[in-house]
Amino acid sequence: MNVAFTAEELDFKNAVRAFLEAEFPADIRAKVDGRVRLDKEDYVRWQKILYRKGWAAPNWPVEYGGTAWTAIQKYIFADEMARVGAPEPVAFGIKMVAPVILTYGSEEQRQRFLPDILASNVWWCQGYSEPNAGSDLASLKTSAVLEGDHYVVNGTKTWNTLGQYADWIFCLVRTDNTAKKQEGITFLLIDMNTPGIKLSPIYLIDGHPEVNEVHFDNVRVPMENRIGEENQGWTYAKVLLTHERTNIAGVPRSKIRLEKLKAIADNTPDGQGGVMLNDPVYAKKIAEAEIQILALEYAELRTLAALSVGKAPGPESSILKIVGTETAQYLDELYLELAAWHSLPFLPEQFESGFAGEVVGSDGAASAALHYFNNRKLSIFGGSNEIQRNIISKAVLGL
């Protein structure tokens, strides 16, 4: 047992660090440091830089443009990315639909869709949840009826993240109402410009329309946009839920957020003549958060180490989602508490690109509440943390 990186891993770490220092655009870094919301152009520009380096999709097979990195190398990459605040590629294309296309799509579909995903030419979004199908996703009702060589899609998807930027959407649709609910679902890829698709923004409690409802009114989807076989979509979606577990815990980002929190706390008067970092009650919370991140980091490293010797990530990786999201949310609480009075002003425009007005609060204090509210989503999306506990109970503990 030892925790040291090998010489090769250290070389890799240095290479990643050097690349990021040279190539991560200074203006995007300034935005991240100032907690300014990134826009589509920022994401696409950065992803194209990664693409040119060959690092846009580390988890893909090499023949499709992935890397041959080990689990530990992927971990190092994520760690270094977080260190400079470089955003991870938007998940919907590279991490979510691409593995489905890779595993269950036809060769023709791979050639048609994957290059544009890799090069960030096309922005994807997700059509899974519906107004009446959340954690019970398999009860979805959006229907697709085959007419000639097209499916005709009708229904409503919701919690569609950043669909306003998207060119394509991947959807689970119902193609059989008579079978068991999991067995009548089909996986479709749909061009967002198809007539009959309408987006209505949903404003979240932080005041931002991060998600949408997507309405489908007789939307005609060519049959060749179906992944695999009709009525097998649930299997495709589910099998891949256990993949793509790297960095699900968000450890690198939490580590950096904690470092910044400590630096701010060291500079924040406690009103009693000292600083908040030395406030005994607050310092205890910081220490507990830090200890939790350490435990989580090693839980993740254990999972990665198992992966790198060829074992599949088991359902126990659900703990990474639960603990990772709860830890991130706890950090939001600590930022909120640290901001004190200046957590109160609702000034989201201060954190939008190009804001030139008078700034209220230092160190982004007025963004603390926005992040706190927004990140309540973490324990809800991606299979709510209660669903993750169901997975542990059933698949790990055998209950």
Add this chain to the structure above:
Amino acid sequence: MDFSYSEEQQMLRDSVNKFVQRHYGFDTRKEILASPAGFSAENWRLFAELGWLTVPFRIEDDGFGGLATDLMVIMEEFGKAMVVEPFVAAAVLGGGLISELGSEQQKSTWLPPLMSGSLQLACGLAEPDSRYNLASVTTTAIAQGDNFIVDGSKILVLNGPDAEQLLVSVRTAGADRDVHGISVLLIDANSAGIRKHSYTNVDGHRAAEFTFTRVKVPAERLLGAVNGAYAGLEIVVDRATLAVCAEAVGALDSLLTKTVEYSKTRKQFGVAIGSFQALQHRMADMFIECQLARSIVMMAAMRLDSDAPDADKMRAVSAAKSRVGKAIRTVGQEAVQLHGGIGMTDELDVGHLFKRVTAIETLYGNTDFHTARFARLWQSSVSNII
């Protein structure tokens, strides 16, 4: 990065596991606890024969290697079966102090009989007012001719009732809580002027309170440099802390396994109680706590075996003790709760595991103490941990 056990560690684990399977059933353990000594001398001889008493010691002291990861392997298996023999008190702490502080002559005098199972040691470090501060030492040792004269008292000396030799932290200079001025003496437990009050702890382990009144200790019984024992004390107590953390990881795993098994067989309202989601999620949370405890103990053990600076090692141990302490509360309490009334009874092992892990929570500094110690050492940042 490698999280797998070495071949030697696998053999060690298998050998401890085989022993507890064969010799450490719950009823046998009860009989051992009910005996006058509170542990089995026969088991202790077996530990020596199997070489386990050499595990805490470096090769140059004729030990197995002295790796914290080895200790972790052995202690986790001990934890699963609630082994009561004073391995930590006598070997890890007592022997550890001799190995860390002692001269070559002292080591060659005391370590061989310890490793061969013929010497019982105990450490007197805590005092009535010290809580967990190893530097809070008011027991005095004043040099007088060729002797030290020791006055003061030590509390909660684990293995105190049976120890033939006591390692005692004493103040030879400075004021209470000064780090400088602390020394360690190896005191014959039968010396004149020692009063011993023995008792049993909540977990069945034996301990004693000691009062020293003008106890004469030969000067050659000083371990290491006079006034300079504190740094070594801290290192050795950290290793004992890591050891009981690993023991807790094993015990918590037992608690989780037993609780899950019970919930599958216990029927209420016509179904197994394990089918209730309210209980399933609580067991999922127990599982999470067990995994996080295991992960952070591995981190700390590997850290101790690395060439990291001492402050980083201390911080790693405190992180582990703090996090394991939290896991102990959750898993221990939930195991009893989910068992219901039967979990409250003396006849079931669950309550005994609960008591042992709860005792571990206090040993060598409780959760709050180690959280605060971790925070004090905050300069070395978390991202430098690997």
